[in-house]
Amino acid sequence: MVPVSESANMVQRGGPAWPDWRGAGALRHNRSGQPVDRFPPALPDQQVPFEEPATWGGHCVGHFGHFIAEHGTRVLQSRAAHGDKAMLFTLEPGKTAEAAPRFFWQILAWYGVAPERVRFVTRPLRVAELWAAPMAEQWAHVPPAPGYLDLLEANAAARGLQPKPAETVYVSRAGMEATAEGHGAGEPYLEQALKTLGVTVIRPEAMPLAEQLAHYRGAKTLIFAEGSAMHGRQLLGRADQRVVVLNRRPGMRIALSALQPRVSELIYVEATRGTASVLWPGGKPWLVRAISLYNIDVLLGAFEALGLPLSTVWDGRAYEEARDRAIRNWIRIRLDPAQPIDHAASRQRVREDLAGLGLDHLIADLP
Template identity: 35%
Template structure:
C-alpha cells in the first residue's frame, strides 16, 4: 500500500496567541515551549502539538482575557517564527509543505514571542522568508500572530519529521522532490563541495587552511553564510559529493528530498549534536561520519553545564591527515604543519576574543575551564592570551 502523509487535524473557533517562551531551558526546569493555538481537549492532542520523539513537550497556552482579532477564512497553523536558522527549518518548518499542498488558498499562521518585535512578514529573518518562498507559500497569505486571534477554521498538519524522533516518510520526500525539481529542474550531479565554517568563530580550528587544501585539488569550497538560502541549496543539489563541517548549514538539507549525493560529515563535537541520522540517510545516496576531533575548548553555562554549542573544535592532526588522504592523497603531500598550526592558533585567538564579549563567559569556572581545556589539548602557548582577554583570567 502506498504510504500517505499524516492526517491533518482540523478545529473550529480556536484562539491562537503569541508565544510566552520558545524552546527555553533553565537549570531547574525541562524545556519550556508555550504559545500558539489553544487547542480543545489539550491533553488528548498529539500531532497538532509540538512534539519531540513523538511526544508533546509544549504547555497549554493561557486563555487571554480579551481576543481582539479574528480570522474568518481557512487557516493553516505552521508553528513559531524563530530567530535560529536550524530550529526554524527542522523544528518549526515541517508542517508548511503539507499545508500549502492541501490548502493552497488558506492563510498561513505563525507566531513569535511578544518581545521579538515580529508583527509582519517584513519583520522576520531573511532565511524565514526564503524558506516560505522555497515551499511556495505566497507572501500575501502569511499572517504573523502578534495578539490573541480567534480563528474560525484552523488546519494543523503533523510535523513531517522531528529533531528527536521520526524521519521523513516516503510521501513527504515525494513532496520535497517535487519542490527541488520545480526550482532547479533535473541535473546531472558533478564534483565535490566542501561546506566550511571557517568564517564562523565556532569552527574547526585551522579550517581556513583546509579550505585552501581542498581548493588546491579541485574541490569547490562554500561558506554558506555568504549566499542566499536558495543558492546554497542549488550548490548542494549540483554536487555529486558533499563534505560538511558539522554545523547549522546541515539543517538546510531538510528542505531537500532524495536529491543529495554522497554525504560526509566532519564532526566538530563528540556526537553529531542531536542531528537525527535517519533524516540524512533517507535523503542521501550514502552517508559517512568522520571524527577527527582531539577535543573542544569551551566555557561553562550559568547552570553549571558545559557550553558545548559555543565551543571551538581542535582536530587530531594525525586523524585529520588520514581523512584528507582518503579524499585526495595530494592534500597529504602538500600538508604544511607550520601553516596549519598558525591557522589553528589564529582561530583559537579569534574564538577567545568572541568569548570575551559573550555574557556567558561570566559564568562560574568558565574561564578556568577554557584554560584547562587548552592545556589538555596542547595549546599551552595560547593560555597567556586567554588569561589576558577572558574574565578573571588573572592577567597574562
C-alpha cells in the same frame, strides 16, 4: 491561536490552543516521538475573531537549523494541500513581523508560499477554521515519511532547481571564526587546502538559499562541517549522493534520522580531538560556541579515503599558525567582560582545556 508567551531551548508556549490538548499530541511540537510543549497556551478572555480560513505554519524562530528541522516542517504540506488559505505563524517573545529573519522568507519562497498568504499572530485570535498537519519529521529519531520526500522532490521540480554539478562540495563554517561561533580552529586553512585539490568550497551564510540548494543537489559527495547548514539538505528529497559530516563536537550525530533516508551513503567522521568551552553561570559548557581542535591524522585519513589526497598539500606549520590565530580570536571574544558567562570558572576551564590539548603556549592569552 495566541502569541508566544515564553520560549526555552527552542520550545515555545503559544500558537494553537487545541481544544483537546492531550489528544492533539500529533499536532503539537514533538521531539523523538513525544510532545515537548508541556503546557497549553494561556487563553486570554479577549480573542479577536479571525474569519479567514487558515493553516498552521509554525513558530518563526531565529535559528536556521531549528526552523527547518522543527518549526517549519508543516509548511510544505500546508501549502500543497491548502495553498489558497492564509498561513499563520507565531513570533518569538518581543519580536515583530519586521524582524522575521531573511532565511524565513527564503524558505517560504522555496516552499512556494506567497508572502501575501503569511499572517503573524501578534494578538490572541479565535480562528474559525484552521487546517494543520503533523510535523513531517522531528528533531532526532523520527525520519521523514516517504510521502513527504516525494513532496520535497516535486517541490524542487516546481521551483525549477538547477543543480550545480560537482564531484565534491565542502560546506564550511570558516566564516564563523570572525564572531567566535562554534567552528574548527584553523578551518580557513583547510578551505584553502581543499580548493587546491579542486574541491568546491562554499560558505552557505554568504549566498541565497536557492544557490545553496543548487550546490547541495549537484554534489556527488557533500561534506559538511557539522552545524546548522546540514539542515538545509532537509529542504530537498532523495539523491544518489554521499554525505560526510566532520564532527566538531565529538560523538554528535546531527540530522542522522533526517539525512539517512535522503542519501545513498552517510558518514560521520570524528575529526575533532577536543574542544575548549566557556561555562554558563551554573557550570554548564556553552558547547555550541566551543572551539574545536582537529585530529589531523583522522582528518587527513578521512579525505584520503574519499579520494582526496589532502596530506600532499598540507603544511603543518601554516595550519598551526591559522589554528593559533583562531584560538586567540576566540579567547578575545568569548571571554570578553560583556559575555553572559561565569568568567572566573570559564578562565579556569579554558586553561584546563588548552593544557589538555597541548596548547599551553596559548594560556598566556587568557584575560
